[in-house]
Amino acid sequence: MSKQEILSWTSLASSTSVLVFYLLINFGWPDLIPDYSARAFKIFFNVFWIAVVVEIIVGITEGKKKVQKDERDFIIEAKGLKVGYNVLVVALVIALIQVFVSNFTQSYAPNLPFAIEISSIFHFLFIALFSASAAKRVTMIYNYRKD
DSSP states (O other): OOHHHHHHHHHHHHHHHHHHHHHHHHHOOOTTSOOOHHHHHHHHHHHHHHHHHHHHHHHHHHTTSOOOOOHHHHHHHHHHHHHHHHHHHHHHHHHHHHHHHHHHHHHHOTTOTTOOOHHHHHHHHHHHHHHHHHHHHHHHHHHHHHO
């Protein structure tokens, strides 16, 4: 396993952990599922700190020189950036359309169910940002594993 792949795994773990923390703290545990929120919080808390420690260890072992990349690493990173960018752009377009629809409908029919508050748009964009980061890293891991 190359150091770039290790960094991709740790970045995926930290992005997923932050996303799960954010969802648990802001939205809580779903009522349909038995309450395992304390266990999930503990698991993702441990995953987050393990990922941070691994990233620090990889950074220390490299010293002052950066992780060596070849053409394959640059191509894989470009594929990951493309997927992450596309996920983020789609999410931004959805958010902008929702803001437009909400503002338009609130002036004419304020009781429609698809009118949404701006704070919900903020939550959506935060989730979209970490989802795009996770999509980028998943694509990179897939391409490292494929070759």
